[in-house]
Amino acid sequence: MKRIYSSHWSDYELIDAGNNKKLERWGNVITIRPERNAYFSPILSNQEWKQKAHFEFMEETSSKGFWKTLKQNTPKEWQINYKNCVFNLRLTNFKHIGIFPEQQTNWDFIKNHIQEGNKFLNLFAYTGGASLIANSIGADVFHCDSIKQIISWSKENMENSNQSDIHWVLDDALKFTTREVKREKKYDGIIMDPPAFGLGAKKERWKIETKFPELVQIASQLLSQNGFLIINTYSPKLKEEEIQTIVREYFSTKKIEINKLSLKTTTGKIVEYGELTRVY
């Protein structure tokens, strides 16, 4: 499978990766975080990593942990920019800090494919990277996430970016989109970044490999004739052939591209972030 690379930008750099960790710079702050796809050896030594980093995430369970401070007096909340968008970053005990930088290639794709006045839907939208990009072009943006604090965080980002008028949808993505289908709504662009494991409307556990066909079907009902769809999936159980078959079933006339979403470290290593499907 081909790879598609996201780029570093002035406020983000994937410095090095290896030994199931990654060393990243966010503005002036450098972190060490777990990364299961960095199964190779890093280029820089452990000592070099520790000398550079301000914080290291220590895993307690597969999804939770705490941040160890490696350089005292570093603020635990700060901001970075991507083009005209401003993101508040903070250390969470889920190892994330408020942005998924591997999405950079999708932000550029959205910029190139969305037009002023288009309707854009961001599902599983997190802190709103894709929403801010589409909104900055003048699209009518609907941003759906099921966690209240995450929606509040996205609002902070919108305000700090001097933007307004994003429609916030605090709901389960499948529940909301099922209602939108009934209301015969159409979108010119849809992006979804579902977690590999998630909680549904009734707090039931689900896995992306079982929900994927339903998500694609709903997207096919919501997408306008000339619209585009972007889906990120992070599951070794959902392989390219299966994605291709399901997506082809619902989008028989459109161009379908499936790539491995990737980032290259400054030291030259490649980290993969699952499958990126684009339909347009």
Ligand SMILES: C[S@@+](CC[C@H](N)C(=O)[O-])C[C@H]1O[C@@H](n2cnc3c(N)ncnc32)[C@H](O)[C@@H]1O
């Ligand atoms: C992997 S993150 C998305 C990252 C985001 N696309 C980005 O690049 O910034 C997954 C998001 O989905 C949300 N989420 C999880 N289950 C959900 C559900 N059933 N409905 C809507 N949002 C959900 C989480 O709150 C989280 O913000």
